[in-house]
Amino acid sequence: MNTALAVWVVLLLAAVAANLPFVNERPFLVGPRRVPVKSVAWRLLELAVYGALVIAAGRLMEGAIGQAAPQGWEFYAVLLCLFLTLAFPGFVWRYLRRHRG
Incomplete structure (x- = not known):
């Protein structure tokens, strides 16, 4: 795999993974749909797990x-x-947009 292609794949994967907790109501995309919507804490947990996967x-x-290459704390920050x-x-789509109904 080309180095530039790998960078773009990781960036695209990060963009998709960062938005997944906010666009669905299923825990980690496989669990049952949450009838009262997922809490912010649950979404932040998903965000942390998806970040680790990226x-x-x-x-x-x-x-x-x-x-x-070895990475220091600056890289992770x-x-x-x-x-x-x-x-x-x-x-923004989940919390700041007006939803109909």
């Missing part, structure tokens, strides 16, 4: 391309900020 996918792709920024459209 990190794991990125590390696997990096290892497949070449040697995986920037990744957290990026992941929360990518989650903003889903947050």
